[in-house]
Amino acid sequence: MHSDLSNLRGQLEAIVGQDQVVAGVAGTAAFAVDGILPELVVRPGTQDEVSQVVAACARIGAAMIPWGGGTAMGLGNAPTRTQVVIQLDRVNRVVEWDPANLTITAEAGMRLAALQELVAKERAIFPLDPPADHRVSLGGMVAANQNGPSRLRYGTVRDWVLGMRVVLPDGQRIHCGGKVIKNVSGYDMNKLFIRSLGTLGIITEVTFKLLPMPAQWASMIGLFPDLAGARTVVEKAMASFLLPESLDLLNPEAVALLAPSLGIPVAPGTWGIALALAGSPETVARQDRDFAALFQEAGGQVAPVPAGQTSRTWRAIRNLLDGAHADNPARILCKITVPIARTCDLVAAAGELGRRCGLQAAVMAYAGSGVIWALYLPAMDAVPGSPVASALEALRGEAAAAGGSLVLHDAPSPLKRQVDAWGEPGTGLGMMKRLKAEFDPRGLCNPGRFVGGI
Amino acid sequence: MTEKTFVEELRQIVGKANVLDGSVDLQLYQYDGFLEERRPEAVAFVHSTEEVARVVEVCNRHGRPFVPRGGGTNLTGGTIPFKGGLVIEMIRMNRILEVDCTSLWARVQPGLFNLELGNALAPMGYQFLPDPASQKAATLGGNVAENAGGPHCFKYGVTTNHILGMTVVQADGQVVQLGGTAPDPLGYDLPGVFVGSEGTFGICTEIVAKIARLPESVKTLLAIYDTIDAGSRTVSAIVAAGMIPATLEMMDQLVIQAVEASLHCGLPLDCATVLLIEVDGLRDDLELQAKAIEDLCLAHGAREVRQAKDDTERNLLWAGRRGAFGAVARLAPSFLVCDGTVPRTALPEAIRKVAEVALKYDLRIPNVFHAGDGNLHPLILFDWRDADQKARVLKAGMEILALCASLGGTISGEHGVGLEKLEAMRLVLSEADIETQRRVKRTFDPRNLANPGKMFPAPEEVVCAQ
Numbered sequence: 043m044h045s046d047l048s049n050l051r052g053q054l055e056a057i058v059g060q061d062q063v064v065a066g067v068a069g070t071a072a073f074a075v076d077g078i079l080p081e082l083v084v085r086p087g088t089q090d091e092v093s094q095v096v097a098a099c100a101r102i103g104a105a106m107i108p109w110g111g112g113t114a115m116g117l118g119n120a121p122t123r124t125q126v127v128i129q130l131d132r133v134n135r136v137v138e139w140d141p142a143n144l145t146i147t148a149e150a151g152m153r154l155a156a157l158q159e160l161v162a163k164e165r166a167i168f169p170l171d172p173p174a175d176h177r178v179s180l181g182g183m184v185a186a187n188q189n190g191p192s193r194l195r196y197g198t199v200r201d202w203v204l205g206m207r208v209v210l211p212d213g214q215r216i217h218c219g220g221k222v223i224k225n226v227s228g229y230d231m232n233k234l235f236i237r238s239l240g241t242l243g244i245i246t247e248v249t250f251k252l253l254p255m256p257a258q259w260a261s262m263i264g265l266f267p268d269l270a271g272a273r274t275v276v277e278k279a280m281a282s283f284l285l286p287e288s289l290d291l292l293n294p295e296a297v298a299l300l301a302p303s304l305g306i307p308v309a310p311g312t313w314g315i316a317l318a319l320a321g322s323p324e325t326v327a328r329q330d331r332d333f334a335a336l337f338q339e340a341g342g343q344v345a346p347v348p349a350g351q352t353s354r355t356w357r358a359i360r361n362l363l364d365g366a367h368a369d370n371p372a373r374i375l376c377k378i379t380v381p382i383a384r385t386c387d388l389v390a391a392a393g394e395l396g397r398r399c400g401l402q403a404a405v406m407a408y409a410g411s412g413v414i415w416a417l418y419l420p421a422m423d424a425v426p427g428s429p430v431a432s433a434l435e436a437l438r439g440e441a442a443a444a445g446g447s448l449v450l451h452d453a454p455s456p457l458k459r460q461v462d463a464w465g466e467p468g469t470g471l472g473m474m475k476r477l478k479a480e481f482d483p484r485g486l487c488n489p490g491r492f493v494g495g496i
Numbered sequence: 497m498t499e500k501t502f503v504e505e506l507r508q509i510v511g512k513a514n515v516l517d518g519s520v521d522l523q524l525y526q527y528d529g530f531l532e533e534r535r536p537e538a539v540a541f542v543h544s545t546e547e548v549a550r551v552v553e554v555c556n557r558h559g560r561p562f563v564p565r566g567g568g569t570n571l572t573g574g575t576i577p578f579k580g581g582l583v584i585e586m587i588r589m590n591r592i593l594e595v596d597c598t599s600l601w602a603r604v605q606p607g608l609f610n611l612e613l614g615n616a617l618a619p620m621g622y623q624f625l626p627d628p629a630s631q632k633a634a635t636l637g638g639n640v641a642e643n644a645g646g647p648h649c650f651k652y653g654v655t656t657n658h659i660l661g662m663t664v665v666q667a668d669g670q671v672v673q674l675g676g677t678a679p680d681p682l683g684y685d686l687p688g689v690f691v692g693s694e695g696t697f698g699i700c701t702e703i704v705a706k707i708a709r710l711p712e713s714v715k716t717l718l719a720i721y722d723t724i725d726a727g728s729r730t731v732s733a734i735v736a737a738g739m740i741p742a743t744l745e746m747m748d749q750l751v752i753q754a755v756e757a758s759l760h761c762g763l764p765l766d767c768a769t770v771l772l773i774e775v776d777g778l779r780d781d782l783e784l785q786a787k788a789i790e791d792l793c794l795a796h797g798a799r800e801v802r803q804a805k806d807d808t809e810r811n812l813l814w815a816g817r818r819g820a821f822g823a824v825a826r827l828a829p830s831f832l833v834c835d836g837t838v839p840r841t842a843l844p845e846a847i848r849k850v851a852e853v854a855l856k857y858d859l860r861i862p863n864v865f866h867a868g869d870g871n872l873h874p875l876i877l878f879d880w881r882d883a884d885q886k887a888r889v890l891k892a893g894m895e896i897l898a899l900c901a902s903l904g905g906t907i908s909g910e911h912g913v914g915l916e917k918l919e920a921m922r923l924v925l926s927e928a929d930i931e932t933q934r935r936v937k938r939t940f941d942p943r944n945l946a947n948p949g950k951m952f953p954a955p956e957e958v959v960c961a962q
Contacts, residue, residue, distance in 0.1 A: 142732060143839040143870075165738065187680060198680070200688055201657050216932045220924065222837045223869045224654055224909035226643045226692050227917070227924050228951060229933050233656070233688025237680075254738035280598070283712035283778060324781035381677040383598035412599070412679045446678035467682035469672040473940065474683045480939045493683040 046102045047081050047125065053098045054084045054126075058091050062132075073127040075107060075491075076120035076455045080127040083109075087132045089149065089207060089215070089246040096244060097213025099126050105489050106211075108240040110151060110179025113172075113364075114186035116375070116452035118239060119463045122490030130181055133246060138221075141166060145204060145221045147249040150181025157250075165255040169196040171288075171356070173364035181245040187237035190360045191288035191318065194410040196253075203232050205249035211242070211482040221249050234477070240488045241496055242481045256320040259287075260330055261347040261355055263304060264315040264337040265297070272313045273386045274340040275333075276409045280382070284329050288318040288408070290359060291386065293393050295404040296417075299366055303358035306345055315342070315409075316359050318352075363406055363417040374401075374418040374453045376434070380446035382412040391440055392416040395433045412446070431460040438465050464493040502558045506540050506582070509550045514541040525565065525583045530573035531832065531886070532915050536563070536583045543588050545663055545671060545701040552699065553669030555582055555945060563947045564699045566607055566635030569628075571833050572914030574642065574694050578949035584699065586637050592616055593702070601660055601677050602705050606637025610644075613705070622707045625652040628910070629818045640700050643692030645910030647743035647774075647817070650868030652708075654910065656691040663702035664690060667941035677704055689936065694912050695947035697940035713779035714742070715786040716804040718813055719771040719793035720764055724748055726797030727769040728844040731867040733792050734773070735840065739785060744868030745772040745817050751862045751875070754823040761816035767799070771867065772817055820864045821875070827862065828877035832889050836900030837909035840870045849899045850874045857892040859885075871909035872900070898923055918953045 054063045064070060064083040073083050086092045099106050105123035109115070110130050134151035141164035148157055155175040158168060171190035172178055178188060184206070189198045196202075205219030218231035235245055266272040272291055279289060292300065292314035300316075301308045308314075317333055319326045337344050347355045367373050380388050389407050396403025396418055407414040418430075438448035442465065450463040467474065471494045478485075478496045490496075500508070506515045516522065516539040526535040537560065542548045555562045561581030568575055577583050590607035597620055604613060610631035613624050627646035628634050634644065640662065645654045652658075661675030675687040690697055721727040731744055747755070747770055752763045763770060771793065775785045790801040804810040824831055838846045847863065850872065854861040864873040876892055878885045893916075897907040901923040908917055921930060934952055937944075 140839065142736065142841045144735065145839070197653070197657065200685060201653055210932070214928055214932075216929050217926065218929070220904075220906045222839060222871075222905050222909065224645050224649060224837055224866070224871050225906050226910055226912050227906045227908045228913060228921060228930070229936055230643065230656060230688060230692045231929075231933060231936070233685040233691075234936065236688070237685050242684075254735070254740065257738070277598075281709075283709060285778065321778075322781040322784070324784065325778045328778060328780040377680075379678045379680050381596070381599035381601070383596065441678075444678070445676045447680075447682050449682070464682050468676075470674045470683060470686050472670075473666070473672060473674075473686055476939045477684060477936070480935050496683075 050102055057094045058086050075115055078124050080124045083127045085129045085132050092246050093209045093213050093215050096209050100212050105486055108244045110182030111177040113174045113178045118491035144252040150246050152180050154178045166252040167255050169253050171360050173361045180248050184236050185240050191290050191408050195287045200236050202250050204251050206245055207247035208235055208243040208245050211487045239492050241492045257322050258326045259352050260319045260326050261352040262317045263345040264342040266313040266342045269313055271340040271342055272315050275336050280410050286317055287320040289410045290316040291407040291409040293405040296406045299404050363415045367419055372420045375451045376416045376448055377451055378414040378441050378448045380412050380441055380444045384444045385409050385412055388414050395437050399429045399433050434461050467493045503538050505554045510540050528568050528575045529571040530916055532573050532576050534576050534578050536577040537580050539583045539585055541585045548665045548699055548701050549669050549671050552665050561945050561948045564695050566638035567633045569630040569634040571911045572916040574912055574914040600707050602707050604703050606700050608636050610634050621710050623710050624705050625658055626655045637700055640691050641695050642912045647745050651740050651742045658706045659687055661704040662700045664698050664700050666698045667946040694950055711776035713782050714776045715782045716810040717773045718802045719798040720767045720800045721769045721798050724769045725844050727771050730793050730796040732841050741773050742776040743774040746865040746867040748863040751820050751864050754826050755816045758823040759816055759819050761812045824875050830878050830880040832876040832893050834874045834893050834896045835908045835911040836897050837871045838900050838903045838905035842903040853892050853895050857888040913951045921953050
């Protein structure tokens, strides 16, 4: 170990205690990012310790990688440097839980499922549903902008964060926002850190807005012989007054992945729509009826989800692609975004890519939100000039031409060397680079993983 | 070759008639809804992104500050040219460029009034959800700059929750596109950082706004109370019962009397407060929701709950609420609007304390609230010709903001900081927090030319060639 780093190890041990600093391959192997091992893993126990750890790293110019539940570590490009992983799972306290005002303030390392469980006791919900809720940390969810199917009804992380505490790349602690649902006291600093993938600082605490728990949840699956039928349902639903919580479109490979959880036989080539409804018994019943009619008119078969199975089925759906074949090092998981009207086109194109490249392509879209997830398996060994890289670039081109993007959320490292994880961020990149230079001039926080080499 | 003057260069870009520099004209641009006045050096009317970019480039070259101005409905001095320089009048950039009802966005110019967008979308069955009470005269560019709220934002969020992207002329005159028509644009959330920056980062010249389907049905209730405390307690009770109405608005007796005198909405003059509650969504459960809310209001001491029978009755009630600020102008020559926000459950206590402040400074303070989100608008009445009274008003305003902060709230819910709340920023932010915000400002506007003197206490000096 470099002498600066061994000095750092001593300093970090003095801050967090000897047993909370890990060095050596055995301890750090689980914290590799794109195959690169950190020198040290440090586990601060409080927000103040995070600040001291960051300040100590900054003094010697050590590159820092914040780590929550590790659910977004495949997102982005390979880091240009990895020295210290700062693991936040011990910084996981509830700071203030205010049921009457429907707000909760908790530390970044807390798991989303734990927060959900806590607020459910007072009949409140945090309405977003990213995959892997038992693993995803609050800080990671916010920093990586992790959302799920329910974004159709509830929006994304940026719509639910009221305030946060952040440790800046020099160790300084700041506070943004507050706990009231309207707040224009100065710039909206929360937005600077949401979705920044830890490149401007480390989020240590978040205040969320919550909702009262809906009286009822229901779910319905529609099975269609082709995309055209499913597409009709999506378009009619979006033009109607109906307000589903989630409206997911699944291609046949995605339906095949889900079929075991449904417990019903599904013919090959079947497309699916997974629908979640939430609200009063009256509005759920009305939507249930209207959607059943829509499904049938479009030539679909309704596969009702038994009342007691709604949450289990939805857990399977939200984790479907994120969790599938997670141990396969060859898997490629992409997120494609387009204006809502183009969603079905890109679902088709993403499936077509699989057929062209000899990959199995499971595609699932948050159909009313313009977000498409594509999981490709098994990826061939990516070699320069391989069709996968150029096919992904072509698909990205199609998304970009529609005004959207394609981002690699998980991909083999060799492929990431050929295909930038993000693509071209547009004319705002200059401003982004200036912000990065202002907040982290030496490029210490998650260097190289974000857009444009940030 | 002699160098052209600042104003000559502006005239070359936007045309002779589109630059004002006569003293009478400039006088019209030296104030907004706040108490300060500063005269600009010139006013330029702009018509396109390209013109804005060229005008800002000229400001840069001449080291002149610039302030964009839309409807001028700002209440905190945000549009006052505090350091002189140029006012860039955006009001002629008022077109709807494109509406896509399938992808749910509308691309508009910033000088369009909020209500005009709503009126254009309604026949198609769509709406833009942020609805500041001033929507008749407030522009969307101003809504973006101030991150405007309105009655709807309790359920639907504020302006930032409804902006997908924008074209921005940076403080150096460069044009950049932030966000767009697809969700989750790449990189930092620059539209999110820009919304609410009060013109201090640059000028937004085009907006991609999210639109939404109009609700299938709406029910509007008016709950009438003999004590203000009972009304404010009902607000939390409704939310505690698991309901999120589309709006939860409150007005006190002085406001009601002023509204009735000018608008004749049929509000009872003898009550202490009214709650204006609206539920929207699928028609199937709205009658039940309305009944549940009515029962809650009565259980919490409402003497009567009325339901609007039709659109005419509904519009009349809303005309009263939206016209409240205007109507209060009947009560005194001037008023200062406070904009403190508290957690919803602290509303009854905040209202009591505002009344104490009124007593302490011997002032009349009628109140309008966005009660659902804990946003108070105490309107401190005064006569601007009375210097002693004006001084008491400023003290009382600061005290109200301080009490909101001490109740766990903040100093501005939706009106912004502007000039009014520079010092109040310290009530809710540490020096490190404020300095971090200044760093963002420096990143976007290193020469401090974009609306200088706003947002931060101890404003930095303009780096000015003059």
